[in-house]
Amino acid sequence: MDADSDVALDILITNVVCVFRTRCHLNLRKIALEGANVIYKRDVGKVLMKLRKPRITATIWSSGKIICTGATSEEEAKFGARRLARSLQKLGFQVIFTDFKVVNVLAVCNMPFEIRLPEFTKNNRPHASYEPELHPAVCYRIKSLRATLQIFSTGSITVTELWKQACCTSLGSSALL
């Protein structure tokens, strides 16, 4: 594929993972009792809370650290995280929304061609790792962008990266391979 070819790639962001802190101790038992749509995992010491809009799942620890997953954009992740912090405020905790950070972005893309994985691995030796006995895809790591790509023989590519723009850059550079 040439760099000048004008085939547009549809990149779909399927998951954004973010973290934030509430700077206060959270009583998990109280959240489990008074919150709706919660699952209390006593053995591991966390509460799972699901929001409907935006559709995200939050993992809440008693230390005040919260991880939100399931959002389809960074803005949506922030909105969902703020909504969650607001719900905890309503429950009576002295929540301060701080240290918000997007930790991971997962995107999916389909190439319009098939890929012969053994040849691909041979030509991209240090970055690509292919173990057909373990996983049907090649794991390609771009160190500069800190991205991991899973390339399947059907042409489907899954990217996990730190932020959205780098996701698109890494997919663009993978198309050139």
Next chain:
Amino acid sequence: MPGGGHCPDCGSTELVEDSHYSQSQLVCSDCGCVVTEGVLTTTFSDEGNLREVTYSRSTGENDQVSRSQQRGLRRVRDLCRVLQLPSTFEDTAVAYYQQAYRHSGIRAARLQKKEVLVGCCVLITCRQHNWPLTMGTVCALLYADLDVFSGTYMQIVKLLGLDVPSLCLADLVKTYCSSFRLFQASPSVPAKYVEDKEKMLSRTLQLVELADETWLVTGRHPLPVITAATFLAWQSLQPLHRLTCSLARFCKLANVDLPYPASSRLQELLSVLLRMAERLAWLQVLKLDKRSVVKHIGDLLQHRHTLVRKAFRDGTAEMEAGEKELRGRCQGPEQGKEEVASSSLNLPEGKRPASPTPLLPPCMLKPPKRICPPPPVSTVTGDENISDSEIEQYLRTPQEIKDFEKAQAARQAARSVSNPP
């Protein structure tokens, strides 16, 4: 020289600090008299200030080889001997194990992981020397779980920064086929099922190469493909007596495990062979099916390069022609009519000529996945105001809380009744 000191013996001021082993002493350099000496033992109050250093933090751990590491190194050597590997492999695997053991993450890992690490080091050594050894074999020998093995293997490759080449398919075919117990007659293997090793090996290699060219190997576990290819090769060498034997029975006779996906690979390989047969003039008239095509595998393999190249070229050309026709029809009915009318076959409108199914990668033959409509452009910025009414839906009302507590108490009571102490 410390100031203000005189030797009590000779009165000299030439006093030097010289320690006798670990005891510091002040000695007169003229007559050798020991003026003062340090304390050898520590007092009780001094010892109160001492901190205990755990063994794992002391330097002693790095100097000595721990018992666990010694056991691991012995296991590496035993595994190499069981697999009958050359002695150079043993030394390399031992070196990798020692290198891995220097990392704190491995040193502090559980025994299960250290056991699996033995297999990882041997596997990496074999791969680097192109010795065909599968992960399944290593896991079976170590009684290890493949999930644990895969995690440890990926960790070790990353930690040691190793470049591990891929498994060589041809070598794996030779080793795997040699393990089939079909080359000598025995009470369990009748004479009609016994086969010559060289013939079977060469035919299996050709079938595996064909599978590789036709996209049946890429992205898949190699062993089921090789099992299916070996079965077809064995059947095709004497189809008269062997067509009635199933894949499962064949594996039982050969004393080999039947991998689960092998039957799907067999069907895929047979479909590829059928599509190749449709392009051979003397086989077109025979109207072959998946059973009868086995008899002609020899012919098909002889001409496989040409057939596959031709089939792929025809397949992509037909697909492109089909797409162009569809596009033409969509553009306008008149244009479509013209195109259909100009075709030399004079078929009624809307019908394409019957053509042999194109030989294409399996993913292209399957119906395309439902393409999700692109998500509507979201106007969420992340900093909007959140109204109270939106939050209320995530909180229980006081009545709901009371009902929930009642339900929990009732469940607890029911549990204690059913499980009396």
